[in-house]
Amino acid sequence: MRILVFGMTENPGGVESFLVNYYRHIDKNKIQWDFLCNSHNPVAYEDELVRNGGRCYHITARSDNRQKYQQELDTVFREHSKEWSAIWVNVCSLANIDYLKVAKEYGIEKRIIHSHNSQNMDNWLRGLLHKWNKRQIGKIATDFWACSEDAAKWFYSGETLKKAVVIHNAIDVERMRFDEGKRKAIRTKYGWKDKYIIGNVGRLHFQKNQSFALDIFAEYLKKNKNALLVLVGQGEDERMLKEKADKLGIKDSVYFAGVQSDIQAWLSSFDLFLFPSVFEGLGIAGLEAEVNGLPTIASKRVIPEEVKINDSFCFIDLEAGANAWSEKIEELSSVERAEYSEVKKRFVEKGYDIDTETGKLETLLMG
Template sequence: MSNKIKIAMVTNHFGITGISTVILNYCKELDRHKYDLTVIAGKPIAEENRKECAENGICLIELPSRHQESVKHYVSLWKVLKQNHYDIVHVHGSSSMMAVELTIAKMAGVKIRIAHSHNTMCPNMKIHRILNPYFCKIYTQALACGKMAGDWLFGENEFEIIPNGFHTELFEFDEEERKRVKKELDIEDKLVIGHIGRFNEQKNQEYLIKTFEQVAKVCGDAVLLLVGTGPNFNRVKGIIDNSLYKNQIILYGVTKETRAMYSAMDVFVLPSRYEGLPVVLLEAQMTGLPCIVSDKVTREVDFGEIQWLSIEDAPTNWAKSILQTAVKSNVQRRNYRSKHITRIQSYDINQTVNQLDRIYERLVHQ
């Protein structure tokens, strides 16, 4: 019989999202000799994530969609948890709706139930508020990606912060990659305004397009490079199709080569309505990229390359800041890493996984 600690990472879907990336990073880096790890997720499952789980020997259990078949989803979750006798259920989310998964875990006999907050807001505030008092009683350990995310979900209750860790060494500015991508997209002499993110209400791409239109009015050489996909993709595409500047907007889609994308950009823009601790903002800064960011985003991610603006401001204000900011030399970008090495190391996946490992060990043996 295995002496490994059995852990289930639970999320309501497994698309191309920040939460999915964090889960995959944890599962790839945690010690497999010590932990038996399973990802349990409702559909849709991104094919890239399914492939990455298979390549790295991560068990992935797919459930029916929580949104389309909620009863089947929760019944299936209960069966999986009941049959597999997990030591820890680690639920990742952004609201008190996690109470449902945590309750099912308790019903299935799981004694250690972790709620992990990844955001500072949620789409359905009414349900969140109703469930919150009960939610705060059903988890046994609270984790958050940052202070704002923890305060938002757990209030005055105790929680531990684990920054969203990743392979920081992979996100250095690469001049050759910059040249390659710009040539590939035929934007070699253009000012590249970039954005990487899921196309949804939170990321606020509509505001970004309005902002870019103001940039394009005064800078004919500007292009907007949008990387990602999501539920609002068709709506955003419709807005672009009706824009006078549609020929200057590139919908790149999904890619794993994000370092190359950051290297090709001259400024990164994130006009989110809310955020926990956005990994894309950490990655962008690690390539020495100046960033224009909504003041709804936590200041915990600021390495000194961020200019904060309100999304209540007129897009012209953002456009002005973008044009003033996107003038950094490649030499400055190459030197960025050594300048901020201490802050960068705090987000290294090895550090954050070691922290998570210590928490798991403590919970199992207390």
């Protein structure tokens, strides 16, 4: 059977990582995925998706040209809908549920909506659309999934919330484990051999709160002049963040790494992971950091409690302020990386190991 998956964009972010993690492990002799992409540019991991039998259908984004978007969307379904047993829509907002509506019109019986966030990260208009579609989604979708309980509450209410199924953002533990060779390679390449590196991976966007990360780092730099902050990712806040680093007088100790394909290598180069998001559905970046064994500091009451797998994962209130966060960094600076064998064991026990979770996902998709 084949299913149509929506959720891959040009940016290799959390949703994209979630999808490719599962795609690498599904039994493609039983089930194959095709991908609907709202961009005519290649999406993240597209070469790998196509190489493994997936087909990518590119359409114009609704925000770029609504008429062209509707025409291209209809064409894709008119020509291929009979090939798909299900559609699986992975989004952070219900502002646009057209994909599910068109799938229903073309007779695709299994229509899955999957929530990957817990709060509005868009403008006020998309926020209103989300609220409206939250009331309609029970009539359009047949299956209601979420990455966490908080993410389920953000998308669903009443009967749809009762039907919601939490799908773990499972990680390929082996693929993300600490790699000493890659650590040395990056540190040697950039001249960071003896640096204490604090890292963050994510879209440069107010949701991920890298602005506060700069405040925290400015405080910590007063305690440890040998520290370096590395931000992996790109986004609309990049210019603002660079200007802020300059104003804080820390720009020489902050490195903007841009989009990177080998996240394992960059995590391995870090000594601590900083995760100060203002909202998250679950936080796959934090899970990947834990797989790598990194001590991690995350936003309390923002990052769900279930993300804490290792003992060295700590929560602190955003309201506590930058100095309190910097003191927590100092406290964790002497904590060693978690041992891989223990990490693997805990991820399996908590249901976040991809090898043990893929079978459950296949059953739900084929149900």
